[in-house]
Amino acid sequence: MVQIETATLNSLDQIAPLFDQYRVFYKQKSDLNAARAFLENRILNKESILFVAFLNDKAVGFTQLYPIFSSVSMQQSFVLNDLYVDSAYRKRKIGEALLNRTKQYCKLKNAKGLALETAIENPVQKLYEKLGWLKDVDCFHYFWPSK
Numbered sequence: 067m068v069q070i071e072t073a074t075l076n077s078l079d080q081i082a083p084l085f086d087q088y089r090v091f092y093k094q095k096s097d098l099n100a101a102r103a104f105l106e107n108r109i110l111n112k113e114s115i116l117f118v119a120f121l122n123d124k125a126v127g128f129t130q131l132y133p134i135f136s137s138v139s140m141q142q143s144f145v146l147n148d149l150y151v152d153s154a155y156r157k158r159k160i161g162e163a164l165l166n167r168t169k170q171y172c173k174l175k176n177a178k179g180l181a182l183e184t185a186i187e188n189p190v191q192k193l194y195e196k197l198g199w200l201k202d203v204d205c206f207h208y209f210w211p212s213k
Contacts, residue, residue, distance in 0.1 A: 067121075068119050068158070068159075068160050069119070070117050070120075070163055070164060070167040071118055071120060072116065073118050073128070074109065077118060078109070079102070080118070080125035081105060081118055081128055082098060082101045083098065083101075084127065084150060085105055085128065086098045086101040087150065087152065088150035091150065114130050114132050114133075115130070115131040115144070115171060116129075116131075117129050117130075117131075119151070119160045119163060119164055121158075121160070126155040127150055127152060127155065127160045127164055128149075129146060129150075129165070130147050130148040131144040131147070131168055131171070132144065132145045132147050139178055141177065142175065142177045142178065143172075143178045143179050143180065144171075144179075144181070145180075146165075149165070149190070162193060165193070183207060
């Protein structure tokens with residue numbers, strides 16, 4: 067049975083390879099040392115919440131949340147920035163378990179909700195919709211690249 071735990075510095079060596087695989091999935095160059103350092107900084111600086119899925123004591127997936135705040139509603143929300151399950155462990159409801167854990171955490175924190183963005187061709191959209199996520203059709207998403 068899959069167990070979902072909050073990442074700590076002690077679990078970095080198990081999580082970093084997954085994070086590196088996730089970045090490679092999104093066409094980034096593999097860099098395990100940089101992946102580990104990035105996650106270590108997020109944990110040390112309390113800048114994100116990282117949930118890790120373990121199956122038989124092996125890290126097989128993760129999701130990472132970043133806090134944001136709405137001035138209009140004066141509430142905290144979270145951006146679900148990363149969700150990844152090792153390809154050898156897909157189709158076992160691990161992604162679903164991770165998403166459900168993020169929803170529990172959001173409720174625990176009395177947050178307004180969770181936001182995410184995903185590639186248009188990403189097939190995991192069906193899972194998001196199955197679990198009650200709503201596709202935003204009321205506004206556009208813009209991004210200003212600094213470089």
